[in-house]
Amino acid sequence: MTKSLAFFFLGPTGVGMNELKRKLLISDPQHFGVTIPHTSRPKRNPESEGVEYHFISKHLFEADIQNNKFIEYGEFKGNYYGTSLDSVRSVLSKGKVCLLDVQPHVLKLLRTAEFKPLVVFVKPPSIDRLRETRKNAKIMSSKDDKRSTKPFTEEDFQEMVNTAQVMETQYGHLFEKVIVNDDLSTAFSELRSAVKTVETETHWVPVSWTHS
Numbered sequence: 688m689t690k691s692l693a694f695f696f697l698g699p700t701g702v703g704m705n706e707l708k709r710k711l712l713i714s715d716p717q718h719f720g721v722t723i724p725h726t727s728r729p730k731r732n733p734e735s736e737g738v739e740y741h742f743i744s745k746h747l748f749e750a751d752i753q754n755n756k757f758i759e760y761g762e763f764k765g766n767y768y769g770t771s772l773d774s775v776r777s778v779l780s781k782g783k784v785c786l787l788d789v790q791p792h793v794l795k796l797l798r799t800a801e802f803k804p805l806v807v808f809v810k811p812p813s814i815d816r817l818r819e820t821r822k823n824a825k826i827m828s829s830k831d832d833k834r835s836t837k838p839f840t841e842e843d844f845q846e847m848v849n850t851a852q853v854m855e856t857q858y859g860h861l862f863e864k865v866i867v868n869d870d871l872s873t874a875f876s877e878l879r880s881a882v883k884t885v886e887t888e889t890h891w892v893p894v895s896w897t898h899s
């Protein structure tokens with residue numbers, strides 16, 4: 688039996704990956720951990736180094752991009768934001784299982800013996816159920832400012848469903864668990880039982896992972 692060292696969440700923007708990840712993290716903070724992203728934007732009060740972000744210079748960020756240190760990164764309002772491979776390793780070094788949401792194209796890089804991830808696809812329900820369940824929900828309107836949110840629009844729902852379809856077609860063979868995030872507490876229970884199953888029962892992995 689090979690223990691998963693990470694759970695990777697994939698899905699279209701706004702489907703609820705952060706919500707499910709957060710619930711799992713607070714259900715057992717000794718067991719699970721999340722990565723701390725890097726940014727080149729200046730620190731604001733009351734932020735602290737290594738809590739919300741690792742604050743580094745633009746110059747160093749660019750050097751780290753060149754050296755393939757980032758799993759993913761992006762630019763927003765002239766500042767870089769990204770998640771490094773080392774930030775995943777740092778969670779593992781504390782003996783915790785790393786919870787991470789990833790873009791599907793990085794699976795190639797991350798589905799390795801080092802992380803032995805369980806890949807969970809978070810899928811939206813039908814448009815009708817999205818309208819119903821997300822009536823009072825808000826999505827982030829900007830990646831940089833977590834406080835700035837807006838209600839979901841019809842276009843957001845449509846895009847969520849379309850993107851999920853494309854992801855499933857292209858990467859479906861890599862998904863080990865699909866959770867439809869219709870009712871949140873039902874989706875979370877499903878996630879909890881998937882986690883329990885992989886942590887207590889045999890989880891089939893590529894044979895090469897068992898030699899490390």
Ligand SMILES: Nc1ncnc2c1ncn2[C@@H]1O[C@H](COP(=O)(O)OP(=O)(O)OP(=O)(O)O)[C@@H](O)[C@H]1O
Pocket residue numbers: 698699700701702703704705706707820821824825826827868869870871872874
């Ligand atoms: N099943 C659900 N029912 C109702 N609201 C939900 C459900 N799942 C998530 N939400 C709400 O939808 C919003 C977006 O969720 P969340 O931030 O987790 O999405 P995400 O997939 O992490 O998106 P992003 O990739 O943009 O960060 C949040 O306000 C969240 O509380």
